[in-house]
Amino acid sequence: MLTDERYLTLLTKYAGTDETAGKEHEVSLEELSEALYCTTRNVKLIIRKLEEDGLIRWNAGRGRGNRSRLSFLVGLDRKLLELSQQSALKGEYKYAFELIRKYGEGTQVRHMFVEWLNDHFGYSSVQANDGNSDILRLPVYRPILTLDPKELYYAFSAHMIKQLFDCLLRYDRDAGKIVPSLAHAWEHDESGKEWTFHLRKGVLFHHGRELVSEDVVYTLNRLRGSSASGWFVRSIVRAEAIGKRTVSIGLAEPNWLFPRFLCSPGLSIVPHDLAEQDERFWHHPVGTGPFRFEEWTADRFTMSANPVYFQGRAHLDGVIIVTMPEDTMEYSKTWEQLLVDHDLRDMKPENGWKKIETICNGCSLLSWNMGKDGPQRSPSFRKAVDLLVDRSRMIRELGEDRMYPARGFHPNDESPFWQDSCDAEPALALLRESGYDGKPIRICTHGIHEHDARWIQRELGKFGIPVEVKIESWDSIREPDVFHSVDLLLYCVVFAEDEVCLIELYEQNGNFLREHLDPGLRAWVKEKIDAALACRSAEDRREQLAIIENKLRDETHILFLVHKKLNTFYNPNIKGVGVNSLGWIDFKDIWLD
Structure with a gap:
């Protein structure tokens, strides 16, 4: 235990938050020994050190029965904040919050510490051995769950x-076309089943080895099976290296969307020599990307610029991602943190800061678990619930980032004009038709959607449908025994x-929507996806995929809820701030004017 923390231990035990500087407390060495879990000899050493640091005044008792007197010279708030700040400056963010949790009950230290962190985060220039380094520190409120493309579910991990x-x-979203990356050229046969890719020369992995075709073949083969990204390669029957820089891929069925598949983070190319030999590889991953892995702890994730990146070195020298307690979001100045978060409340930027507002390309939704017995097995019951949920009123009452009622996965030109309402009379008739007996239904969600779940709980309760909410x-929501039980x-x-992510909803093992579909419907969806992939025209593919979406909506296997908006606030002196397809800023292009 550090000397400063020992001081906090004694201060909270004998004085608490109402300490008056210099007030004396009668104590014995034996009591201090018990409080600090050490011997009386060590207590004497600790007392001497605390005196030297100017934290206490100590008057030792003389003679049998005379107790010593201890005075605390620095208040709890001041010392706890100072120690937390020192820990953060050393990168020990988790330890800082643990200190506040342990010693700061009943104080404002937690709030003051987060206010201080607001200035600690953002873009800064720090002294390094070879001059100044430009560093971006960003707080996040959920941990990085994986850096393995094979197990990719969440946008944050993908980013x-x-x-x-x-x-x-x-x-390239701006140009609306596929452009070269690790492959500088590619071709296909007329069937859409044979594809060939030619790799760039001189692309280096972070450990110094050049990218070769064997890395691509290994990457594709390791995805086979039930992994999260396994659906990408389900139709691949052959992947082989043709020399050092050419890869030939054969598919069982035509797939004219295959080049778009190969743009997805789930198909990121990994070095075969490291990934196949070291099980710990995914705790210290090595790629070819614009940043190199440096450190990954419970506190933070640190990466540095790749100086030989084949698409040009990043302007930043490093990025530090700090994992913050989720309950600090409410009083963090998130506009200063240079990131987009889908769960931000409406916040006003500081004077002079700019705002980017966009509509999230997606929606919130409810998916019925068709693999479980219950009233949801009845189409009439599902339709009744759909009619009882008034999305427009939900938006008015809950506000925040909720923008438009959703009729499908994607917002469109009609979204701002569509109004929803509760249609109670036909809904109640459908409930009677379904034979619903009043059995409670259970909704499961994670914390950021709790307000929506509680709102639905109240609304359905008004019409005799009791709802239990599980947060x-x-x-934990990804655990099969959790999402299969609700x-x-x-x-x-x-x-x-658009197309790739939509197909992912239906095909990805462990994806909520896929796992909740009836097996028969799941097989039908797969047939429709194969038909879509065989279409060379993007318009024809969209028509095939729309058939799936319409069926899911019309038969109320899913209930679309609302489209949301994304807000980014940033300092106009910081250039290159652009929101990518995952709703995040691209670190590589940021620079300070």
């Missing part, structure tokens, strides 16, 4: 993977790439 790895191809964490899941879907 971090894109910093460390590259794909064969890249989708999980980002991590009647409804409430969550958001965000589409970084």
Whole structure:
């Protein structure tokens, strides 16, 4: 235990938050020994050190029965804040919050510490051995769950993977076309089943080895099976290296969307020599991306610029991602943190700061668990619930980032004009038709959607449908025994790439929507997806995929809720701030004017 923390231990035990500087407390060495869990000899050493540091005044008792007198010279708030700040400056953010949790009950230290962190985060220039380094520190309120493209579910993890790895191809959203990345050229046969990719020369992994075709073949083969990204390669029957820089891929069925698949973070190329030999590889990953892994702890994730990145070195020298307690979001100045967060409340930027507001390409929704017995097995019951949920009123009453009622996965030109309402009379008739007996239904969600779940709970309760709400964490909600045991899941879907991400909802193992579909419907969906992939025209593919979406909506297997807005606030002196398809800023292009 550090001397400063020992001081906090004694201060909270004998004085608490109302300490008056210099007030004396009668104590014995034996009592201090018990409080500090050490011997009386060590207590004497600790007392001497605390005196030397100017933290206490100590008057030792003389003779049998005379107690010593201890005075605390620095108040709890001041010392706890100072110690927390010192810990943060050393990168020990988790330890800082643990100190505040342990010693700061009944104080304002937690709030003051987060206010101080607001100035600690953002863009800064720090002294390094070879001059100044430009560092970006960003707080996040959920941990990085994985850096393995094979196990990719969440947008945050996908964004971090894109910093460390590259794909064969890249989708340029502004130009609306696929452009070269690790592959500088590619071709296909007329069937859409044979594809060939030619790799760039001189692309280096972070450990110094050049990218070769064997890395691509290994990456594709390791995805086979039931992994989260396994659906990308389900139709691949052959992947082989043709020399050092050419890869030939054969598909069982035509797939004219295959180049778009290869732009996805789940198909990021990994070094075969490291990934296949070291099980710990994913705790210290190595890619070809614009940033190199440096450190990953419970507090933070640190990466530095890749000086030989084949698409040009990042302007930043490093990025530090700090994991903050989720309950600090309410009083953090998130506009200063240079990131987009789908869960931000409406916040006003500081004077002179700029705001980017966009509509999230996705929606919140409810998916019915069709693998479980319950009233949701009845189409009439599902339709009744759909009619009872008034999305427009939900938006008016809950506000914040909720923007438009959703009729489908994507917002469109009609979204601002569509108004929803509660249609109670036909809904109640459908409830009677379904034979609903008043059995409670259980909705499961994670913390950021709790307000929506509680609102739905109140609304359905008005019409005799009792709802139980189960709140999980980002991590625990993915446990199969959690999402398979509930009647409804409430969550958001965000589409970084429209067609690819939509197919992912239906095909990805462990994806909530796929796991809740009836097996027969799931097989029908797969047939429709194969038909869509065989379409060379993007318009024809969209028509095939729309058939799936319409069926899910019309038969109320899912209930679309609302489209949301995204707000980014940033300092106009910081250049290159652009929101990417995952709803995050691209670290590589940021620079300070």
